[in-house]
Amino acid sequence: MPVIAVDKPLNLTSHDVVDRTRRARKTRRVGHTGTLDPLATGVLVLAVDASTKLVQFMEADSKDYLAWVALGASTVTLDTEGPVDSVASVPNLDANAVSVALAGLTGPQQQIPPQYSAIQVGGQRAYAVARAGGEIDLPARSVMIHALELLGVYPSVQAAPRHFSPTPDGWAPHADGRAFTLPQPLGEHPTLLIRARVGSGTYLRSLARDLGTALGVPAHLAGLVRTRVGRHRLEHTVPLEDVAEADGLDDLEALEFPRLEADERLALQLRQGKRPEHPAVGRYVVTLDGRLVAVVDGDGQTLKVVRAWAQ
Template identity: 35%
Template sequence: MDTTDSPRPARPTDPLADSGLVIIDKPQGLTSHDVVATTRRAMKTKKVGHAGTLDPMATGVLVTGINRGTKTLAHLVGLDKTYRATIRFGMTTTTEDAAGEETSRADASGLTRATIDELAGRFTGDIMQKPSSVSAIKIAGKRAHQRVREGEEVDIPARPVTISRLDVVSDVRVHDGYADVDVVVDCSSGTYIRALARDLGQAAGTGAHLGSLRRTAVGPFTIGEAITIDQLEADPAVTITIDEALARCYPRFDVSADQARALAQGKWLDPVGLTGVHAAVGPDGKTVALVKESGKRLATVFVARPSTL
């Protein structure tokens, strides 16, 4: 029988092919919301979100989720962050960064690298940090910075954060009574670098504010794989699949095809001795779910590939 003109069966497509992450190198002057709005237009979808705000003055890694990738963001916001920042000793501002108005000035020209290194050591490790009053933290449903703009006095209690690395990576640059230094910070989610600059300035007795800030990593996602807004608009596409994203952020747990189908249906498996959340990966290399053991169950924390897709 001649089958030359017989139609070929349609090749199966991945229902998550248009879902995943895009790592953006956020430019200075744009809000995180601005980046999300631009990404929505470029990707032609309303389902775009981000995992961790960057202030307009800051640049660097902004993790955006596309389509079903938005549902993974809640499982990425707790990732550690890395920043490179410039701290200016000798001036405090209303916003604790260079965008604010000057509130005090002191001569910081006598500060040395050794002194600043010693101060940095005081703020390394598990510490209590008082967030900036102009942060995005919500107080009774309204963000702190909104309350400040409306003339309210805002006092946010100190909270525990971890600064695993605070290295001074430049010489002290003294000019006009100021002392500028560059630092690299590895820290837990929820750490405010402007608050760190404020506290270092208080410890130095000169005051300080954040001169510039660039986020170079969010967990395993680095500035080296980030794309610019112009690059996104020229070639709008997911750059990291949901499968890759979850497998990079969590330890891998290989499951059989039958187990993958069960997890896709939200069913639980027998425990195998896992500690913490793992990415369950099927024989096809697809991450079906995030799983965690609880009692006598290995249950899903998040189903990436539900059977209903």
């Protein structure tokens, strides 16, 4: 234990953050629940020591972002790492037309990942092949984009808001709010500020590319802040420099599944790996006197143990 939500700084990889946490907490057992690109900032959820066993249950958590999408230029990396590979003039943008394009990208989607990604094909990382001048045929993947909301249209990234505060609907521009640091822009390009809620495996860089395609112009992701992963919100994250002393959440607090309270007999059966009869349907956390017993899947007749915890 514990599970710690860190505010990842700009220009660090997720692995950099894991390495620094290992050194700060004097342990090799540190993992994360979902990569955040070096040019993105915000919520990166870390699992420390025994809590690394929870990673498998949190990798599928939905995520919220603020995304700055620059129109009129695309790059080989789909973000500001570049270089620029296509430019075009951008017609006057109508907010309604952008909202229609966003609606078309919402819901179940088939999304092609970026060439510069950690996806493996035939034992090769896509980014390694791309950096060597090659290209891998990356098939489209099924992703879920729950919501896309246009927060504003601006003449450039530099003119778009940089100060935000949390609201019941997510983080929103606020003059007296928190300042976010974005990568150096690639020029004066019309920019869309978007609030996104997406499922696991969604690439916001690919979303920026696809939004540009829907609008008929090249595009790239000019900035990205992850504001939520599952129950972990940006306003409650720990600065990386404070990770050594962070309390975080214990295993039971970190799991978001509904709970089933067991008696001694049921708890023992689950810890023995048995499949006791039970009418529950779906995934549950099973507890006994407030202590974590197991994560189970119910089919309406029996409970199947996914992971059990010793007494």
